[in-house]
Amino acid sequence: LLSVSVCLTSELLARYFVDCAKCLSKGQTSAYHEKVRTGSMASKYVLGGYFGNPNGNDASAEAYFENIFNGFVSTMGGAKPVTMNGFVDFSQDPSTWAANASWTAWSWTQSPVVRTSVTPIIGIPMSDNNHWAGNVAGSTNDDFFKGISNGAYDGAYKGVLDAWVNAGFKTVELRLGYEMNGSFMPWYMGDDASTQADWVKAFQHLSTLMRAEA
Numbered sequence: 001l002l003s004v005s006v007c008l009t010s011e012l013l014a015r016y017f018v019d020c021a022k023c024l025s026k027g028q029t030s031a032y033h034e035k036v037r038t039g040s041m042a043s044k045y046v047l048g049g050y051f052g053n054p055n056g057n058d059a060s061a062e063a064y065f066e067n068i069f070n071g072f073v074s075t076m077g078g079a080k081p082v083t084m085n086g087f088v089d090f091s092q093d094p095s096t097w098a099a100n101a102s103w104t105a106w107s108w109t110q111s112p113v114v115r116t117s118v119t120p121i122i123g124i125p126m127s128d129n130n131h132w133a134g135n136v137a138g139s140t141n142d143d144f145f146k147g148i149s150n151g152a153y154d155g156a157y158k159g160v161l162d163a164w165v166n167a168g169f170k171t172v173e174l175r176l177g178y179e180m181n182g183s184f185m186p187w188y189m190g191d192d193a194s195t196q197a198d199w200v201k202a203f204q205h206l207s208t209l210m211r212a213e214a
Contacts, residue, residue, distance in 0.1 A: 047076065048083030048121065053104060054111035062111060069113050083119045083173065088160055090125035090186055097125075098159025105167035116168045124160065124210075125187060126177035126202055132186035141187055142195045148202035157206060158213045165214075172214075176206050 051068045055061035073080055086108070089100045101122075108114045127144040130136045136143075147153055164172050180189045180199065189199040 046082050047079055048081045048085070048119075050085035053086065054107040054114055056103075056107040056110035062107075066111065066113050081118055083121050084114065085123065085175075086120050087123040088125055090127070091129045093130070094128060094153050094156040097156045098163055101160040101163035102166070105164045105169065108169075109167050116170075119171050119173060120164060120169060121173040121175060122160070122164070123175045123178050124157070124206070126180070126199070126206070127187040129186055132188075142190065142198050144187070145195070145198040145202040149198070149205045151205075154209060157209060161210055161213050174210055176203055176210075 049072060051072060052065045054065050069081075086104055088097050088104075092100060105120075108118075108120065109116060126148060127141040131139050131144045132141050134140065144153075148157075161172065161174075177187045177189075177199070179185050180187055182188060187199070189196050
């Protein structure tokens with residue numbers, strides 16, 4: 001069985017990074033993060049971040065990723081991230097999302113600093129660039145929301161989750177339609193009540209679908 005949780009944001013994680021910034025500015029890195037790693041603050045925060053993506057096909061790209069990842073660990077006083085952000089490539093058609101997720105999950109398992117010991121927090125798109133840009137004739141991001149609710153993309157979304165399961169991950173967190181209030185995102189929830197209602201309905205459908213698939 002896969003443990004899956006659906007979230008919009010992680011307040012504690014955000015607060016942790018704010019505190020990190022304050023700490024660094026005061027030159028308190030080592031002492032402060034030792035408290036986070038081993039002391040009373042260890043249970044208060046979940047340590048994680050985004051460091052780019054491991055690359056199982058390109059040794060140079062993998063080395064670049066590991067350098068960033070290990071630099072973060074060093075800055076945190078030796079504490080390794082519990083979670084790491086990953087994404088589905090929404091520049092691609094939804095029919096390719098499962099394959100994209102499969103490659104990403106596989107690359108994680110090939111990375112010596114990640115493997116399956118870090119919990120993935122996967123950004124799940126709720127539209128693609130083509131619908132956002134109007135490149136699909138007569139379609140918009142709102143049409144994509146309606147398609148989600150109607151089950152048109154169920155296979156694509158279940159394929160993304162299955163890809164991580166098949167790679168050996170036992171816990172996955174999903175950020176469905178992350179940053180949906182930004183007009184710079186293909187799944188922007190819109191300024192009108194009708195589009196926003198369609199977005200909410202689509203989110204609810206995906207939440208139910210992904211939990212059931214897990």
